[in-house]
Amino acid sequence: MNSTEIRELFSDISKRASSEGASVELEATSSESFGVNYSKQNLEEYSSDLSQNVGIRVLFEKGAGYATTENLSKDAVLNCYQEALQSAKDLNLGADSKKIPQKLWKGPVPKPLAGLLHPPSFEREIDAKLQDAKTLEKSALDFHADIASVPYSHYGESKGKRLLLNSLGLDVESEGGGISAYSYVLAKKGEDSKMSGTGGFYRQLQKFSAEKMGKKAAQKALELLGATQPKTGKYTIVLRNKVASSIVPFLFGHVSAKTLDESRSLLKGKIGQKVLSPLLTIEDDPFFIEGSSARAFDGEGAASQKTTVFKEGVFQNFLTNSYLAEKLNLPHTAHAVRNGGEMGVGPSNVIFKNGTKSLEDLLAAEKNVIFITSLEAAHSGFKTASLDFSMPGAGFVYENGELKGALHQFVVSGNLLQWLHDVQEMSHRQPDQGESVVISDLLIPDVSIAGA
């Protein structure tokens, strides 16, 4: 079904909703993706996907119902609408009398955001793409005799379109895409084996080098060979920029007005208070094109806007959608996201203001410093309610700024809010590829590490 057919069908659905006393919103997405892996220079997996999906939100008095379908036949989409309508009616029956009803978004038309799709990056011959995937593995395998294999190596492309319509006349469309790649390498020396790697997202092909990525992954795995366990104790650490970016999203769960509304936010009542280190200024920036979460409009069609979330450590704003902004009397920041259909709240690109020091300065900040280069299993090691965590890590020990050896098999424990409050220094070294969280290396004192 193309955009014109979807618009025609939506017009029909909108009339049906109106006759039921309901209003309706429809999001249609379509995407094409391609991915390839090589193992021992043999093609291991080649995948290609053509997807389409329709998500419908129906508002009926105080009830909101959601349904999605991948079957875009007319009957299936109408059935999807009926499911959403029924859910909205069911939820209206059970709604609290004081509940504020949701409303569809009506506002200024969002300006298009150029650069989300770079067509030349996708127009290469398939052989050139396969060659990149091969190079990604080969450059790692050839890097050193101690590289045993590359268990996970992948080159992928995806691009897609999104159309959002509602009964109040909203009609907005966007497209985007990018290249993603990763390489995780196994290094072995005798009985010692270590795996490490790297990956990234790129809007433009020219910023990606398969050879560089493969070599970097191999280098990282090799560096960990011969690692020892640190002694259990409290240490000053430097948290590598990419590791920091993997745990920051847990903080943003508490910046969501939805979490606040559900009485679960640790930031409740803290607007205007110094919550983090004064070194930390954090913006949500949907216009940062290199970031994988750049967008022209949010999940309900509101024009994107930049939002300062923390300024020099002081909490400034919860992120909101239009409903929660009204309900909680907060500024509307246009951060509606659809979580499996349901309208929630989520960040776009989270950008930390850069620090002033070099990584070397941070590593030499104390006599003994542990440089944490990986933290594993955040999905299970983090308690989202309290932001307490306990995660296995790997890294390096530095003495007076000099590398003394690799470390492994230790567990780092703490609380994320406390860590970000305790940050003593920040480097000016941000990751060199697109991320949805852009952050520099952090120097944090008094961190609990369990080892030998």
Add this chain to the structure above:
Amino acid sequence: MIIAQSLIEKTLNEALSTGADFAEIFAEDSYSSSLSLIDSAPKDALVGKQYGAGIRVQFGHEEIYVTTSDLSEAGLLRAARTAAQAKAGGQRKKQADPLHEPVTDYDVIQEYKNLPWDIQREKKFQFLRNLDRSARAESSLVTQTAPKLQEKVQRIQIANSRGLHVQDQRTHYRAFLEVFVEENGNKDSYSKNTFSVTDGLFFEKINSDEWGKETVKSAITVLRAPFAPAGEMPVIIDSGFGGVIFHEACGHGLETTSVAKDSSVFCGKLEQKIANACVTAIDDGTIAGGWGSLNVDDEGNKPQKTVLIENGILKSYMVDELGSKKTGYAITGSGRRQNYKFAPASRMRNTFIAAGEHTLDDMIKDIDHGIYAKEMGGGSVNPGTGDFNFVTREAYLVKNGKIHSPVKGATLIGKGIDALGKITKVGKDLQLAPGMCGSVSGSIPAAVGQPPVLVSSILVGGKA
């Protein structure tokens, strides 16, 4: 039937047109629903339909996988052509074998009754309200509850160029209760869940009063607990979800997905001693009503009961079609995938350590200073190095042979092969628990299980 037999044959032949020696279609038409409460009132009611097909072709050991949500003739043939042309220039080697009449009748590993759309939604919301009420009545420290009910009905159709043609329907139901507690500015949460793979009305058999009470009790225990001590110490891992240690530490390394790539520490160790003699471990896809059981796996093969380790000796890997082709080991009916978006891979089903002869009390009495992990959380493993980690959700310090006090933040880390050698006692009381396992072919229902086991030494990552 999701796709007509004649169209399947046409599609398979298109997929074989450039010389592939195997082609397969996995079609899916699934319904899922999620209902939840927040602030004691219905929060949302979501319904989703997943609809599409994955076309897989193999050229020797090379595999191409193309997916589409357009199941029209044009859409399927386009996807089949894309798959075939990934190896352009080759000549057709074969036509697809004529398809058998679809198999739909199995040895009744799973039976179904009370499908989601046949049950009034109000009944489901009432169950969630009961959970909410019982939790809030238990303690004034409860600040929020999040009861949730998830339902999934997956209809599948699998056909391949060897003439295999099967259809099946699978149902998975799960109920969750998460409670949030707060005391003196400290916040925490705890959740429990239960499941059924057969009956959409399973929730009517749940004692919601008891469930609410138990969840709140555990949440308050965790809220008030200090961080665990750090360092190497003996750990008792209790039954049920404690089996996640075996799942993470060893199970993933026994899948041909990693064995065939020579990236598992268990490669080449068949018939070798890899664990203490007290350890027998099984992956069984045939347990009636089991969370990870299947009538037929996602490649159309019959699931089996696979003894992985017998009295400490490695006996078998878990083997899918491609894994079998690459390694030569016999297929064990372990090919699984989350949905049509994923190519299948060898994965676990219901994986557990078999019952031994000890009691939990025997084990506690053995410990001077250690940890009793009553409830485990999730974890992960690096199959290449065998390094694993998993978190405890509810744990207690054991001192001088007695359970002493609750602790939080006890993450257990180590190497799978070392941990297997350090299991010194296996208990009598085997229990299985449901989980979702994430790996190369997506997130799938997989049960883990064990009786209580004593690991003589393991690194506990508490606070220094």
